[in-house]
Amino acid sequence: MGHLLRSLLIILVFVLPASAQEDPFFSVDGLNEGLGAPPDNVDRRTPRTALDTFLTAADAGDWRAASHVLDLGDIETGLQARDGEILARQLHSVLDRKAVLDWSRLNQRPDALQVLGGSQQAQAGEPRRSLLIRELNLDPVPAAIRLNRVKPGEDTAPVWIFPRETVADIPALYAAYGPSALEARLPAAMLNDAVWGLMWWELIGLPLLIAASILLAWAIRRLFEKIRRSSDRAVVRGVLHGVRTPAMIAAVTTLFFVASRSIFVFSGQIEIFLTPLIAVGYVTAILMLILNVADALLDNLLAPEEDLDLTEAQYQDARSTATKLNAVKRILTIAVVLIGSGVVLSTADVFRGLGLSILASAGALTLVLGFAAREVLGNIMASLQIALNQSARMGDRVVWKGEVCYVERIHLTFIQLRNWDGTRIIVPVGEFVSETFTNWSIQDPAMLKILKFKFRPETDLDALREAFFEVMEELRQDEKLGGEVGEASEASMNVTGQDVFGIDVWFSVPCRDPNTSWDVACASRERIVKAARKIEGADGKSIFPEAQAAEAA
Structure with a gap:
C-alpha cells in the first residue's frame, strides 16, 4: 500500500507541472480570411521579422501586405481588405511618431525565448507568446501595442501579428497621436522625408516654433519688467524679478507642449528628445521659482544690511523666520530635484524601465551614486539639521575658529559667514556642525566683554575701580554708544591673579x-587706559609693569 502511494505522488509531481504549463501561442479559429493568402514578402515567423515586414511594406506603400500583420478577426470578412489597409496606415503613423522600437526585445526566434536574463526577469528562459512594444496613454486607460503569437488552425504554423486588442485601439491612437489638422492640410510634397528621418514640414516648422518661443519669452520678460518698475515696494520688485525667468521657461515649455500635441505632431526622431525636454523645462521652472522667490524674500525682507538688519538684537524672531524659510527652500529643492529626476527619466524612452524605480530602490546604481555623493548628501542633511535645531540662525553673531562673524547665508552645502572686516568665510556645513563654535545671539544677546589688564602690585585698586565706574557712566552718556552699554550692576572689576610682573x-x-x-x-x-594714566600721574608712580621683551616672553 505504501509503495502504491509513493508511486502516485511521483506521477503527480511530474504530471501537474506539465499540465499547468501554457501553450507557447494563442489558438484562433482563422486568420484574415478576407485578405486571401499572404504574399511571399510577408514573413511572420518571428517577432522581429513580423515587425520588419510591417514597416518595410508600409514604407513601400504596400498596405495590403502590411495588413497581413494585423489580426482583423473582429472585422467582417468582406470589409477586411478595405479596413485592413486603413488600419495598417494608421498604425504605421502612430508607430512612426510615438514608438521608439527596442529591437533587442524582438529576437529572431519563433518562440521569442529570452536566453539571457537575471533573477529580476521572471520570463527568462521561457518561450513568449506576447511581447509589449509600447504603451501609449489613452482616455480612460492606456493602450498597449503588442505582438502576439497565434496559431490559426491545427495544421498551420504559429505566426506573430498585432492582436485584436491592439487593432481595436488603432483608431483612438491615430486620433490622439496621428497627424494634426494642420499637417492634414499640407501638400504631399511637404510630407516627404528630408534628412535624418524628418519630413520637410518638420524642418520648416521646428525653426518657426523656436522663433515663436523666443518672441514669447521676450514678451513675458518685458511684461514682468513693466510690472516690476511700477511697484514702489522692494519686496514686490524682488519677487517679480525672481518669478520672471521661471515664468519665461514655463511659458516656452507650455508652447512646445501645446504645439507638439495639437499643431505639430512630430515624428519619433524629434519626440524622443522633445518629451523629456518638456519635462526638464517644467522641473527647471518649478525649481527656479522656489529658489528665486525664497532668495527674493530673504534679500528684501530678512537679509542683513537691507531694510531689516537681522544682526540687531530686537530681530531675534526674524532670524528664526529667515532660517526656517531657508530650510523650507532646501526641502522643496530636494523634493523637486528627486521627483523631477524621476519624471524626466520616466518620460525618456532611453531610460524606460529605470524611471522612478532608480530613486525608490536600493539597487546597485543607487548605492554607487549614494557613495559617490556622500559628502554632498552629508552637507545637505547637516544644513537641514541646523535649520531644525536653530543652533545657528541667519544673522546670529558667532565666533568661528577665532573669527568674529555673523551668519549671512545658510546654503544647501555650505554656510556663508561675514567677518567683521566685510570678508566672507565659506564653511562646508558638515564641518560647521562638527566643530565647536560660540554663538553670541542664540539665547540672550546681552553679554559681558572682559578687558584684561596687567598692573603693578602697588596700584591703588580703589582708585582704579572708581575710575572704571566713571568710565562706564561716561559711556552711558555717549551719544553713539550710550544705548549699547548694559546694566550698571553687571559692571565689575576683579583681580584674577598675579605673577612676577604684577597683578x-x-x-x-x-x-x-x-x-x-x-x-x-x-x-x-x-x-580705562586714559584713567590709569591719570592715576599714575597723580601718584607719581607707574602702575603699568615695566618688563623687557625677553622677560615678557
Whole structure:
C-alpha cells in the first residue's frame, strides 16, 4: 500500500507541472480570411521579422501586405481588405511618431525565448507568446501595442501579428497621436522625408516654433519688467524679478507642449528628445521659482544690511523666520530635484524601465551614486539639521575658529559667514556642525566683554575701580554708544591673579548687543587706559609693569 502511494505522488509531481504549463501561442479559429493568402514578402515567423515586414511594406506603400500583420478577426470578412489597409496606415503613423522600437526585445526566434536574463526577469528562459512594444496613454486607460503569437488552425504554423486588442485601439491612437489638422492640410510634397528621418514640414516648422518661443519669452520678460518698475515696494520688485525667468521657461515649455500635441505632431526622431525636454523645462521652472522667490524674500525682507538688519538684537524672531524659510527652500529643492529626476527619466524612452524605480530602490546604481555623493548628501542633511535645531540662525553673531562673524547665508552645502572686516568665510556645513563654535545671539544677546589688564602690585585698586565706574557712566552718556552699554550692576572689576610682573585685573563691561560689543569694548579700553594714566600721574608712580621683551616672553 505504501509503495502504491509513493508511486502516485511521483506521477503527480511530474504530471501537474506539465499540465499547468501554457501553450507557447494563442489558438484562433482563422486568420484574415478576407485578405486571401499572404504574399511571399510577408514573413511572420518571428517577432522581429513580423515587425520588419510591417514597416518595410508600409514604407513601400504596400498596405495590403502590411495588413497581413494585423489580426482583423473582429472585422467582417468582406470589409477586411478595405479596413485592413486603413488600419495598417494608421498604425504605421502612430508607430512612426510615438514608438521608439527596442529591437533587442524582438529576437529572431519563433518562440521569442529570452536566453539571457537575471533573477529580476521572471520570463527568462521561457518561450513568449506576447511581447509589449509600447504603451501609449489613452482616455480612460492606456493602450498597449503588442505582438502576439497565434496559431490559426491545427495544421498551420504559429505566426506573430498585432492582436485584436491592439487593432481595436488603432483608431483612438491615430486620433490622439496621428497627424494634426494642420499637417492634414499640407501638400504631399511637404510630407516627404528630408534628412535624418524628418519630413520637410518638420524642418520648416521646428525653426518657426523656436522663433515663436523666443518672441514669447521676450514678451513675458518685458511684461514682468513693466510690472516690476511700477511697484514702489522692494519686496514686490524682488519677487517679480525672481518669478520672471521661471515664468519665461514655463511659458516656452507650455508652447512646445501645446504645439507638439495639437499643431505639430512630430515624428519619433524629434519626440524622443522633445518629451523629456518638456519635462526638464517644467522641473527647471518649478525649481527656479522656489529658489528665486525664497532668495527674493530673504534679500528684501530678512537679509542683513537691507531694510531689516537681522544682526540687531530686537530681530531675534526674524532670524528664526529667515532660517526656517531657508530650510523650507532646501526641502522643496530636494523634493523637486528627486521627483523631477524621476519624471524626466520616466518620460525618456532611453531610460524606460529605470524611471522612478532608480530613486525608490536600493539597487546597485543607487548605492554607487549614494557613495559617490556622500559628502554632498552629508552637507545637505547637516544644513537641514541646523535649520531644525536653530543652533545657528541667519544673522546670529558667532565666533568661528577665532573669527568674529555673523551668519549671512545658510546654503544647501555650505554656510556663508561675514567677518567683521566685510570678508566672507565659506564653511562646508558638515564641518560647521562638527566643530565647536560660540554663538553670541542664540539665547540672550546681552553679554559681558572682559578687558584684561596687567598692573603693578602697588596700584591703588580703589582708585582704579572708581575710575572704571566713571568710565562706564561716561559711556552711558555717549551719544553713539550710550544705548549699547548694559546694566550698571553687571559692571565689575576683579583681580584674577598675579605673577612676577604684577597683578591681573579684569574689567567686565556689560553690552546689550553682540554686534556692537566690540565697539563698546574698544571705547572702554581706551578710557580705562586714559584713567590709569591719570592715576599714575597723580601718584607719581607707574602702575603699568615695566618688563623687557625677553622677560615678557
